[in-house]
Amino acid sequence: MGIAEPVVRESFQTEDLSIFYGTYEAVKGISLPFGQNTVTALIGPSGCGKSTFLRSLNRMNDDISGSTTKGSIWIDGVDINAHGTDVIKLRQKIGMVWQKPNPFYKSIYDNIAFGPKYHGIKGKQALDEIVESSLRRAALWDEVKDRLKDSALALSGGQQQRLCIARALSVNPQILLLDEPASALDPVSTGKVEELIKELKEELRIVIVTHNMQQAARISDFTAYFYLGSLVEYDKTEKVFSNPENQMTQEYIMGRFG
Numbered sequence: 001m002g003i004a005e006p007v008v009r010e011s012f013q014t015e016d017l018s019i020f021y022g023t024y025e026a027v028k029g030i031s032l033p034f035g036q037n038t039v040t041a042l043i044g045p046s047g048c049g050k051s052t053f054l055r056s057l058n059r060m061n062d063d064i065s066g067s068t069t070k071g072s073i074w075i076d077g078v079d080i081n082a083h084g085t086d087v088i089k090l091r092q093k094i095g096m097v098w099q100k101p102n103p104f105y106k107s108i109y110d111n112i113a114f115g116p117k118y119h120g121i122k123g124k125q126a127l128d129e130i131v132e133s134s135l136r137r138a139a140l141w142d143e144v145k146d147r148l149k150d151s152a153l154a155l156s157g158g159q160q161q162r163l164c165i166a167r168a169l170s171v172n173p174q175i176l177l178l179d180e181p182a183s184a185l186d187p188v189s190t191g192k193v194e195e196l197i198k199e200l201k202e203e204l205r206i207v208i209v210t211h212n213m214q215q216a217a218r219i220s221d222f223t224a225y226f227y228l229g230s231l232v233e234y235d236k237t238e239k240v241f242s243n244p245e246n247q248m249t250q251e252y253i254m255g256r257f258g
């Protein structure tokens with residue numbers, strides 16, 4: 001009898017992950033790795049399960065009544081769906097930015113300081129440092145450093161989205177989940193967010209849902225093509241966009257459907 005091969009797990013990956021709304025299986029047994037310092041793009045036609053899959057990665061689906069999950073999401077050898085997971089700590093490790101910028105009705109400063117304060121950081125100097133470094137990492141510091149006490153809602157849409165990214169960064173996540181983060185932005189702001197994603201991947205892993213094929217091609221290292229809840233193709237972005245294995249991927253990328 002042979003010796004069983006040890007299971008080598010990426011430090012962040014899904015394994016046979018299915019997600020249901022009631023009895024409807026919106027995500028069907030998907031296994032995907034998310035490597036360090038990589039951007040992974042999730043693409044596919046509307047309703048194919050991209051956002052459902054993305055939200056499950058930091059258990060945002062817990063908040064949707066009737067949603068259940070089967071399979072595993074491994075982070076550093078621990079299944080985040082296991083009983084007893086501290087979901088607040090998990091969301092500190094795995095941050096999320098939504099499609100529509102959603103700053104709090106607070107000052108720019110307080111938007112960023114909120115998370116660190118919640119996690120127990122006290123003292124003006126420590127908070128000042130986190131606010132500055134988070135805004136710098138989100139390429140927003142120079143634009144807002146003289147008006148930190150102004151309302152975040154006075155910022156432009158593109159600035160608000162970078163503020164939301166800075167807010168996510170303020171608690172030092174290892175992973176950032178982005179759900180169409182630039183779809184509500186003008187081309188200049190979109191360009192800034194894309195530049196930022198490329199810079200941030202030097203420090204973190206990023207998983208992004210996007211409907212914009214050029215954007216996926218520009219910023220991601222790996223691309224996963226979803227269709228009707230299943231993973232049809234996953235490969236290096238260059239390969240998926242130049243020579244996909246699957247005809248359906250090819251047609252979607254060429255804009256023939258979706």
Ligand SMILES: Nc1ncnc2c1ncn2[C@@H]1O[C@H](COP(=O)(O)OP(=O)(O)OP(=O)(O)O)[C@@H](O)[C@H]1O
Nearest residue numbers: 021026044045046047048049050051052053064211
């Ligand atoms: N809260 C919910 N309750 C019930 N069904 C849902 C819920 N959210 C999503 N679904 C269903 O699950 C499927 C996947 O939806 P999801 O939003 O994940 O797809 P998507 O690929 O992100 O779509 P889009 O690109 O349009 O945002 C769809 O059939 C959708 O109708």
